[in-house]
Amino acid sequence: MRSLPALLLALLLAAPALAAAPLAHREILPNGAVLLVAERPAIPIVVVRVSMPGGSVRDPADALGLANLTADSLTRGTARRSGPELDRAIEFVGGSLEADAGRDSATLTLSVLKKDLTLGLDLLAEVLLQPAFPADEVTRRIGEIQAGLRQSEQNPETVAGRALGALVFPGHPYGRPAAGTIESVGKLTRDQVVGFYRLHYRPDGANIVVVGDVTTAEIRQALMQRLSGWTAPATPLPAIPKPLAVVPVESRTITRDLSQTTVMLGRPSIRQDDPDYFPLGMATYVLGGGSASRLYMRVREERGLAYSVYSVIQPGRYGSSSVVGLQTRNDSVTQAVQLVRDEMARIGREPVTAAELDQAKSYLIGSFPLRLDTSGKLARFLGAVEEGGLGLDYPERYKESMARVTVADVQRVAAKYLDPATFESVMVGK
Amino acid sequence: MPRTRALAILGLTLLVALVSGATAQQPLAAATRLPVTEATLDNGLRVLVQEDPRNPIVAVQILYRVGSRNERPGATGLAHFLEHLMFKGTPTRGRGEISRLIELNGGRENAYTTKDTTGYFANIVADRLDLILEIEADRMRNLLLDPAEIASERKVVMEERRMRAEDDPDGAVDEAMNSLAFKASPYRWPIIGWMVDIARINPTELRAFYNTYYQPNNAVLIVVGDVKTADVLARVRRHFGAIPRGAAPPPVTAIEPPQTDERRLVMRKDGAQLPVVNIAWHVPNHTSPDAPALELLSTILSEGRASRLYRRLVYEKRMVLGAGGEYSYSSLDPSLFWFYATPLPGQTPEAVEQALMTEVEQLKQEPVPAEELQRARNQIEASFVWQQDSVFSRASVLGRFEMLGSWRLLDDYLPRLRTVTTADLQRVARTYFPADRKNVSILLPAEPAPAPAR
Numbered sequence: 001m002r003s004l005p006a007l008l009l010a011l012l013l014a015a016p017a018l019a020a021a022p023l024a025h026r027e028i029l030p031n032g033a034v035l036l037v038a039e040r041p042a043i044p045i046v047v048v049r050v051s052m053p054g055g056s057v058r059d060p061a062d063a064l065g066l067a068n069l070t071a072d073s074l075t076r077g078t079a080r081r082s083g084p085e086l087d088r089a090i091e092f093v094g095g096s097l098e099a100d101a102g103r104d105s106a107t108l109t110l111s112v113l114k115k116d117l118t119l120g121l122d123l124l125a126e127v128l129l130q131p132a133f134p135a136d137e138v139t140r141r142i143g144e145i146q147a148g149l150r151q152s153e154q155n156p157e158t159v160a161g162r163a164l165g166a167l168v169f170p171g172h173p174y175g176r177p178a179a180g181t182i183e184s185v186g187k188l189t190r191d192q193v194v195g196f197y198r199l200h201y202r203p204d205g206a207n208i209v210v211v212g213d214v215t216t217a218e219i220r221q222a223l224m225q226r227l228s229g230w231t232a233p234a235t236p237l238p239a240i241p242k243p244l245a246v247v248p249v250e251s252r253t254i255t256r257d258l259s260q261t262t263v264m265l266g267r268p269s270i271r272q273d274d275p276d277y278f279p280l281g282m283a284t285y286v287l288g289g290g291s292a293s294r295l296y297m298r299v300r301e302e303r304g305l306a307y308s309v310y311s312v313i314q315p316g317r318y319g320s321s322s323v324v325g326l327q328t329r330n331d332s333v334t335q336a337v338q339l340v341r342d343e344m345a346r347i348g349r350e351p352v353t354a355a356e357l358d359q360a361k362s363y364l365i366g367s368f369p370l371r372l373d374t375s376g377k378l379a380r381f382l383g384a385v386e387e388g389g390l391g392l393d394y395p396e397r398y399k400e401s402m403a404r405v406t407v408a409d410v411q412r413v414a415a416k417y418l419d420p421a422t423f424e425s426v427m428v429g430k
Numbered sequence: 431m432p433r434t435r436a437l438a439i440l441g442l443t444l445l446v447a448l449v450s451g452a453t454a455q456q457p458l459a460a461a462t463r464l465p466v467t468e469a470t471l472d473n474g475l476r477v478l479v480q481e482d483p484r485n486p487i488v489a490v491q492i493l494y495r496v497g498s499r500n501e502r503p504g505a506t507g508l509a510h511f512l513e514h515l516m517f518k519g520t521p522t523r524g525r526g527e528i529s530r531l532i533e534l535n536g537g538r539e540n541a542y543t544t545k546d547t548t549g550y551f552a553n554i555v556a557d558r559l560d561l562i563l564e565i566e567a568d569r570m571r572n573l574l575l576d577p578a579e580i581a582s583e584r585k586v587v588m589e590e591r592r593m594r595a596e597d598d599p600d601g602a603v604d605e606a607m608n609s610l611a612f613k614a615s616p617y618r619w620p621i622i623g624w625m626v627d628i629a630r631i632n633p634t635e636l637r638a639f640y641n642t643y644y645q646p647n648n649a650v651l652i653v654v655g656d657v658k659t660a661d662v663l664a665r666v667r668r669h670f671g672a673i674p675r676g677a678a679p680p681p682v683t684a685i686e687p688p689q690t691d692e693r694r695l696v697m698r699k700d701g702a703q704l705p706v707v708n709i710a711w712h713v714p715n716h717t718s719p720d721a722p723a724l725e726l727l728s729t730i731l732s733e734g735r736a737s738r739l740y741r742r743l744v745y746e747k748r749m750v751l752g753a754g755g756e757y758s759y760s761s762l763d764p765s766l767f768w769f770y771a772t773p774l775p776g777q778t779p780e781a782v783e784q785a786l787m788t789e790v791e792q793l794k795q796e797p798v799p800a801e802e803l804q805r806a807r808n809q810i811e812a813s814f815v816w817q818q819d820s821v822f823s824r825a826s827v828l829g830r831f832e833m834l835g836s837w838r839l840l841d842d843y844l845p846r847l848r849t850v851t852t853a854d855l856q857r858v859a860r861t862y863f864p865a866d867r868k869n870v871s872i873l874l875p876a877e878p879a880p881a882p883a884r
Contacts, residue, residue, distance in 0.1 A: 042484050043818050084745065087735040092805045094812025096734070113812050140748065147704065147751045147774050154599055154703045257700045260592040291517070291529035291539075301518075301526055304585030307593060327593055359534050366536020369487050370553045374820045 023372075023392055024209075024382050025216045031230055032204035035223065036382045037216045040375055044114035046212035047379045048124060048219075051387065054106030054200035056178040057240055057318060065180020069141060069188055070196045071101035074108065076137035079130040083137055090123055097123055103178055104317040105387060106200065111376070114213040117222070125226035131197065138190045146182045156262040156428040159254060160325075164266045167250050167424035168321045172243040204232040207386040211375040243268060243319035251425035261333045261429025262325070265340070267422050269322040271315035272390055278401040279409035280313060280322075280417050282360045286352050286410070287311045287343060287418065288324060292359065294343050299326060305336040311418075317387055322417055330430045341420040348415030351407045365399055463818065466828065466837060467659045471667060473675040474647025478828050478837055479662045480654040482821055488556040488655030489821040492566045493829050495650075496643035497546040498623070499616040499682050499763060505631055507623015508639045510543040511587055515636065516550065517541075518579040520572040525579060528565055535561055545617055546762040547833055548643075553822055556656040560665055566651070567669040570644055577633045584628060591622050599702035603873040607708050610693050611766055611869040615686040645676025650832050654825040686712065686764065694870045704751065705779045706873040709786055710766040713862050716759050716834055722846040723858040724757045724767060729806035730798060730855075731755035731769075731789070736805065739771070742789060749777045749785055760830050766869075767862065779872045793859035797852040807847055814844065 024038040056067040075097055076083035090097045095112035097120070108128055112120035152158045162177050169175030179185070210219045245268055270277050288295035288311030299309045309326040324344065328336040352360075372378045385394050469477045501508050519525045532539045537554030552562045595601045605620045612618035622628070651670070653662050689712055713724055731738050732754035735745070739753040753771035769790070773782045817823045831840040 040484075043815065045816055045819060084736065084741065088801075088805075091734040091736040092801070092808060094809040111816075113815060140745075143748070143774065144744075144751060147772075150703045150775065151751065151772070152703075154701050156597065258597040260589065260597050290533055292526060292533050297526055300586055302582065304582040305589075307586050307589040328589060329592060359530065363533040363536055366555060367533075367538060368536075369485055369555060370536075370538055373485055373487060373553070373822065376819075 023378070023385075023395065024211075026386075026392055027220075029203070029208075029220075029224065029227075031227065032206075032232055033227070033230075034207040034386055035220065036207060036209045036386060037214070037219055038209075038211045038378055038382065039213075039215060040211060040378075041213050043375075044213045045375060046110075046112055046114055046117050046120070046210065046214055047375045048110040048121070049209040049211075049379045049383055050108045050124070050128060051105045051207050051209070051383045052107075052201050053104075053205040053237055054196065055102050055104040056176070057103055057173040057316075058196075058200060058237075059173065059176065059180070063188060063192055064176055064184040065145065066188055066192055066196050067101040067106060067200075068179045069138070069145060069185065070193045070200075071099045071106045072141045072145065073133050073138050073193055074099040074106075074131050074197070074201075075127050076141065077132040077134045078126045079132055080126060083134070086123060086127065090120065093119060095120055097127060099127070101178075103174065105383075107383070109379075117214070121222055121226055128201065129227070129230055133190055133193050133197070135190045138193055142185055142188060145179060145185050149179060149182050149185070156256060156258060156260070156327075157264075157325075159256070160262045160264040160426045160428045163252055163254060163426045163428075164264045164323065164424060165321075167252065167426065168247065168266045168268055169243045169319065170247055172241065172319065174243055174316065174319050174321075198233060199235060199237070202232045202237075203227075203230050205237065207383055209379045209382045209386070211379040211382070240318045247424070249422060249424060252427070254426070254428045255430065256428055258429050259329060260327050261330050261427055262327050263333065263337055263340075264323060264325040264426045265344075265420070265423040266321050266323040266426075267417070267424060269313055269315070269320040269417055271320040272388055272394070275401070276413045276416075277313075277315070278398070279405045280413045281364065282357070282402065282405050283347055283352075283410045283414040283418060284311050284313050284322065285360045285364060286356050287347050287414075289360075290363070294347070295324075295326075295340060298343060299336055299339050303335075303339070305332050305339070309336075309340070315388075322423075324423070333427070333429070344418050344420040344423075348411060348419055351411045354407065357405070357407055357410065361402060361405070365402055368395065463840075464824075467663075468837070469663055469666075471646065471671060473670070473673055474645075475666075475670050475673075476650040476832065477663065477666050478650065478652045478832060479657070479659045480824060480828065481657060481659060482654055482824065483656045485821070486556050486656050487553060487821060488559050488653060488657055489551065489553050489825040490559065490562045490566070491549055491551040491652045491825045491829055492570075493547050493549045493650045493652070493833060494643055495546075495648045495679070495833065496548050496639075497544050497762075498619060498621040499545050500643065500679070501616060501619070501623075503619070504627065505635055506619040506627045507587070507621075508631060508635065509548055509643075510622050511583070511628065511631060512636055512640055513541050513543045513548050513550075514583050514587055515575060515580065516569055516573060518583060519574045519576070520568050521574065522568065522572075523565070528569070531561065531565065537562070543621055545621060549829070551822070551825070559653065559657060559662070560669075563665055563669040567673065570646065570649065570670070571673055573640055573644070575633060575637050575640065580633050580636060584631075587622070587628050588625065591625055591628060594622060595620065596625075597701065599699040599873055600706060602699060603697050603706055603708065603871055606695055606697055607710060607768075607869065607871040608766075610695050610871060611689075611710050611712065612686055614684050615763055616682065616684055617686075617763060617765060641676075642679050645679070646670060646673050647675050648679055650829060652825045652829050652832070654828070655821045682763070688712075689867050689869075692866055692868055692870070694872075696872045696874060698874050698876055700876040702873055702875040704775070705773050705782075705875065707771045707773065707779050707782045707786065708869075708871045709769040709783065709790075710869045710871075711863050711867070712764060713757065713767040714764050715761045716839070720854075720858050720861070721759055723850045723854045724862070725759045725810070726803065726806045726847060726850050727793070727855055727858065728755055728757035728767070729809055730802050733806065733809050738789060738802070739769075739786075743771060743782075743785055747785060748774065749782055750774055753786070760834055762833070779874065783870065783872075787865065790859065790863050791865070794856065794863065796856075798855045800852060803850070803852055803855065810847060811844060
C-alpha cells in the first residue's frame with residue numbers, strides 16, 4: 001500500500017470535462033433551492049444530495065459543535081417516526097439516508113435503488129421538513145460525539161490538523177474545531193439544535209443534486225410534490241467574514257509518546273475565484289501532489305524518510321489553506337522538515353522544468369473522468385461547483401486556464417504562496 | 431398515537447419489500463452484471479475482460495496469487511515489501527518512472543497487499559490501455575531489485591509500520607489478536623511483517639520471492655471499461671505472450687488445528703483513549719456450505735443502524751461508541767469471525783465483553799426474525815447493484831472471486847444467500863461460537879498515573 005493524500009476537493013475541482021456535454025441540468029425551484037440533475041440511466045440507483053448552509057462555519061462562538069450535533073440528530077426521529085423506525089425503513093431496502101455537517105454546509109444524502117426511490121424520497125422529505133429532535137436522542141448524540149472527540153485524540157493527523165487550523169485561521173470560524181470540543185458539546189441543548197435547524201436548513205442557499213437512473217421531469221415533480229412546504233425563514237443568514245490573508249507565523253509542538261512525528265505546515269491560501277489558483281494548483285502538484293512529485297521523490301524515494309509526504313490546497317467556500325505534511329520517525333524530523341522547506345523555497349526560486357509543467361498539465365487535465373466515475377462522486381462534485389459559485393462551465397474554464405499556465409506563473413505564485421517562511425508549523429510526537 | 435400509525439405504515443412497506451425481495455431483486459442484481467470474457471494465455475496468465483462503454487475510462491488490475499500467507503516466520507512482510515519495490519524500476523523504466531508515466535497520461539495507480547493477494551491497479555483514459563499493459567508485463571519479470579533501492583525502501587516500509595501498528599493502538603491490538611487466535615496458519619503474522627523482519631530481509635530473499643510468485647501462471651489480469659474485448663485480448667497477447675510460464679509456486683500447506691481452549695490477552699497502550707474489546711472465533715471460508723449463513727450473520731449484526739449490535743449496544747444499552755461482527759467470506763484459508771466494540775467512557779471492558787456474549791448467546795437461543803434476515807439479504811443485493819456503478823469496483827469484484835477459483839462464483843453468491851433460513855443462522859451460531867473456545871483481546875488506555883505518595 002502506498003499512501004496518497006486524501007482525495008480533496010482541490011483535486012476534485014481541478015477537473016476539466018472531456019466531453020462538451022453539460023454535466024447536469026440546472027434550475028431554480030420556486031422555493032429558491034437550486035436543482036441539479038445528472039441522468040445516468042445505466043445502473044438502477046439514485047443519489048439525492050441536499051446541501052444547506054448549516055456547516056460548522058455557522059456555529060455560534062459560544063456553541064461550538066452545534067452544526068455537527070444538529071446534522072447528527074436530523075435523522076433521529078420525525079413527527080411520525082422514531083429514529084429506529086427511520087433506520088429500519090431505509091435499511092430494509094438496502095438504502096441509506098445520512099446527514100452530516102461539513103465546514104461549509106450540512107448535507108442530507110439519500111442513496112437508494114431506483115425501485116425504492118418513492119420510499120426514499122418520502123423519508124428524505126420527512127426528515128428534512130419534520131425532524132422532531134427528540135430530547136433523549138440529542139442527549140445520546142452528545143455523549144457519542146464527546147466519546148468520538150476523545151477517541152480522535154489518538155490519531156496524530158487529526159490532532160495536528162485541528163491545531164494547524166487554529167494557527168492558519170486565527171479568529172475565523174475555520175480555525176475552530178468543526179465538531180466542537182468535549183466541553184463545548186457538553187453544554188449544547190435541544191433548544192439550540194432546533195433553533196439552528198430553523199435558521200439554516202432553508203431552501204434559499206440550498207442545492208439539491210440528483211444523480212442516477214431518473215429523468216429531470218420525473219425527479220422535479222417528485223421533489224416539488226414533497227418539498228412544496230419548504231420555505232425560507234424571514235431572518236436572513238449572517239454573512240461569514242473573510243479570513244485574514246496574512247497571519248503571524250507560529251509553531252506548535254504537541255507532545256505524544258509515539259515512534260513517529262506528524263508534521264503539518266500550513267498558511268492561508270486562495271480559492272478558485274482567484275486567477276492565481278490555477279498556477280498554484282500546478283505548483284502544489286509539482287511540489288507534493290502525487291507519486292511523481294518533488295517531495296515524494298526527495299523525501300520518500302531517495303531517502304526513505306517518510307511513507308506519507310504531500311502538499312495540497314484545501315479551498316473552502318469562505319477561505320482556503322495550503323498544507324504540506326509528512327510523518328517520519330522521531331530522530332529524522334529535523335532532516336525531513338529541512339528537505340521539505342528547501343523544496344518549498346526552491347519551487348519559488350527556480351522555474352519548474354518544461355517537462356514538469358507538461359506532466360502537471362497532462363495529469364490534472366487528463367485524469368478528470370476518473371474523478372467522476374461513480375454517482376456519489378459526481379453528486380459531490382456538482383454540489384461543490386454550485387456551492388462555490390463556480391458555474392457548470394467551470395470544468396471547461398478550468399481546463400482552459402490550466403492549459404494557459406506558464407513556467408513563470410508557477411514560479412510567481414509559488415514564491416507568494418509556498419514560501420516556507422510564511423507557513424505555520426505543527427508537530428505531534430516526541 | 432402517531433407511533434402506532436407510523437408502525438402500520440412501516441409494516442405495509444415491509445410487506446411489499448418482502449415480496450419484491452424474493453422476486454424482483456433477483457433479476458435486478460443479475461441484469462446489471464455485464465458479460466465477461468475469460469481467456470488463458472499459453473503461459474498460464476488468466477485474463478478477464480468486461481466491456482462497459484458508459485465512461486471513456488478503463489480499470490486495469492493485475493492480481494498475483496501471493497500475500498503474507500506465502501511467507502515464513504523470520505521473513506514476514508516479504509510480499510508487502512516486494513509490492514513497494516514494484517515501483518522502483520526495471521532496466522527500461524527507472525525509479526519513479528512507472529508512476530510518472532501513468533500520471534503523465536492522466537492515470538491513477540496504486541497497489542495493495544493482503545494475506546492472500548498482491549494487487550496492482552490503474553484507472554486511466556481508455557485509449558491508454560496499452561501503456562498499462564506494457565508496464566505490467568515489464569515489471570512482471572524484469573524488476574531491478576537494486577540493493578540501494580531496497581535499502582532506501584526498507585526505511586519507507588518501516589515508517590509505514592510505525593504509522594499502522596506501532597503508533598495506532600487499534601492496529602496494534604488487531605495484530606496481537608491474530609497472533610493469539612492463529613497458531614499454525616500464516617494468518618498469525620501481520621501483512622506488513624514484524625519490524626525485525628522488515629529490518630532484516632535481504633535482496634536475495636526478495637529476488638527469490640519475486641521469481642517464485644511473479645509469473646504469468648500465478649497472475650490474473652482484469653480489464654473493465656470502454657474497450658473492445660478482441661482488441662484487449664490481442665494487446666494482452668502481444669505484451670505478455672512472450673513471457674515464459676514459470677514453475678508452479680509451492681502450495682501453502684499449513685492448517686490451523688481446531689481450537690480447544692479459550693485464549694485472552696490484554697494490551698495497554700499509552701496513546702489509546704478508549705478501550706477496545708475484540709472477540710473472535712475460527713470459522714470456515716466460502717468453500718463451506720455454512721459460509722452464506724455466516725455472511726448474513728455479519729450483515730445482520732453490523733450493517734447500518736438497524737443492525738443488531740448497533741441497536742442493542744450503541745442505542746439501547748448506551749454502552750459503546752461502535753460495534754460490529756466481521757466475516758471474511760472470500761478469505762483463501764479459513765479465517766475469523768471477529769466481533770469488536772469500543773466502550774464509551776464509564777463502561778468497563780468486562781461489561782462490554784459480557785454484552786457482546788449476550789448477543790452471541792441470543793443468536794444461538796432464538797431464531798433471527800424474518801425481517802432481519804430479509805433486510806440483510808436486501809442490503810447485500812443492493813450493495814451488489816451499487817458495485818456495478820464504477821469500472822474499478824466491477825474489476826475488483828471479478829478479481830476477488832477469480833482468486834477463489836473462478837469469477838463465475840460471483841453468480842452463485844446471491845443465490846447461495848437466498849437459500850439461508852433462520853434455522854441455518856441459529857445452527858451456525860451454535861456451531862461456530864462456543865463460549866469456551868473463543869479468543870478475546872482487550873485494549874486498555876494507559877493506567878492513570880499513581881497518586882503521589884503523601
